[in-house]
Amino acid sequence: MKAAVLKSLGTPLVIEDVPAPVLGTGEVIVDVVATRVLSYMNEVFSGERNYALDLPVVPGPGGIGRVRAIGPDATKLAIGDWVFCDPTVRSRDDAVAPDIALQGLTAAGPGGMKLQKHFRHGSFAEQMRVPTENVKRLGEITTVEAARWCALGTMLVPYGGFLAAGLKPGETVLVSGATGNFGSAAVAVALAMGAACVVAPGRNETILADLVRRFGPRVRPVKLSGNETDDREQMKRAAPGPIDCVFDIMPPSVSPTVVRAAIMTVRAYGRVVLMGGVGMAGGAGLELPYPWIMRNCVTIHGVWMYPPDAAVRLIALVRAELLRLDEYEVTAFDLDHANEAIDHAAANGGPFRMTVIRP
Template identity: 65%
Template sequence: MKAAILKTFGSSLVVETLPDPILGTGEVVVDVVVDGVLPYANEVFSGKRKYLLSLPMASAAGAIGRVRSVGPDATRLVVGDWVFCDPTVRSRDDALTPDITLQGLSARGVVCACRSISHHGSFAEQMLVPTENAISIGSIDPEEAGRWCALNLLLVPYGGLLAANLQAGETILISGATGNFGSAGVAVALAMGAGCVVAPGRNEKMLEDLARRFGHRLRTVKLSGDEGEDRERMKQAAPGPMDCVLDILPPSAGTTPVRAAAMTVREFGRSSKTTVLNDQISV
């Protein structure tokens, strides 16, 4: 199979031929149809992010594809099924605190054993993935396959919104709304039936774009950096008490915007913090 290989950090990807994946029990081989490119991929490939990549490898995490072959323990998936390849690979011998790797991208702590099994990512014609990571998405229009790649992005804030127990009709503030995951959180919250989403941020262009896309159920707030002033602006933007807050700011944002957002929630409201650090997600 053809694959785009990263041989050394800082070098360009090279298209080469790799051996086809060898199917085993508990695994599925998927023909990759389409994959997204991370906005910070250059930082990963250059080595700036210091990810635990075992080079050379075909990198990139997650893909939309079609099942090529299944192991003997698969009972639902069949050849030809459209699937979302979940890049989060967990070891199977500790359900409470499994070792985790993002296939083709990074690992938490030491490089775990599942890295050697799920080494190559989706910058290849085929992927070998754990059976539980090949998630059927039903019959789709092949022309729409690229749009399904958004699942990787949308599922991150969705986990935080589930933790916040967002209910239809409620008002939620999404701290970090102008970022990659934050703007996805706006879309997911509205899709879940939020009555109003308050979207604070410093990026005016992005705030304008969010307002254009999502209409009257979205209230944008331009942040000044002053904690007290920003807190009042966010509260005033809401049509009523703030039922919950989803904080999806990166750790580099500091504590000031985090505290300002958290203090807007009503009494007995809820707050959820979703952190993406080195591509490992905690809620």
């Protein structure tokens, strides 16, 4: 089969024929129809992000496709089913604290690297092998619609954060990083989950205005000045009442002071979700006042990805039309032009923009 292969960091993907995946027990083979390209894939492939990758590798985190072959433990899946391939692969021998690898992207710790050695190849290929539990049925869609369904992979990240925080209908949320690709998805997901209001801080007034245009007055934009104290007060004033939950998804390039200003808007007994990249590229880490956390009974959730059943729940939100995939503007490339797709994603990674590869 044809695949795009990363053979060494800092070199382009090589498009070549590789052996087709072989089905094992507890696995499913999927014909990949569409797969998203992360806006920072170029930084992963250059080595700038220091992601753990066992090279050579067929990259690509998850995708949309049709079931080609199933093992004996699959009782609901059928050949030809449209499915979402969840890239979050978990070890099966520790239900309390499983090791995790992101198939086709990275791994955490020695256990995650062990997982990656088996489930290392991702979706930049005509076929991929996926753990049975990571294959989520979509119902009937068309080949044209498959590209837009790739947005599940982006929306699942903030959805996992809000699930961890126990977001309830009627609450007020602040999304730190609302003008980015994952942050704008967080705005949409929070509203779909019933948030009464989403405070959306940022420096790009055009993007902030577009969020209000898309979602209406439940979005309260805040133009950041760069002054930590002033920005914190502006964000508080923008909310109709106390802020119940702060969600941070800022990239590694952002100063910790910007993140801290947002976090410290949360009310007493409120919750904070950290899913961003502060400190991942070196430099200062996030410093929060111990007395403020303790005396205000603030709960801080560090969240990497989402629980195993999150994709099924999110698909249900889309099917109920509470979450709209047609917000996304999609640009598609074929597999032969995977390197061009990587460049395009890096240059066009804004809110509700998505680059996909169609193997």
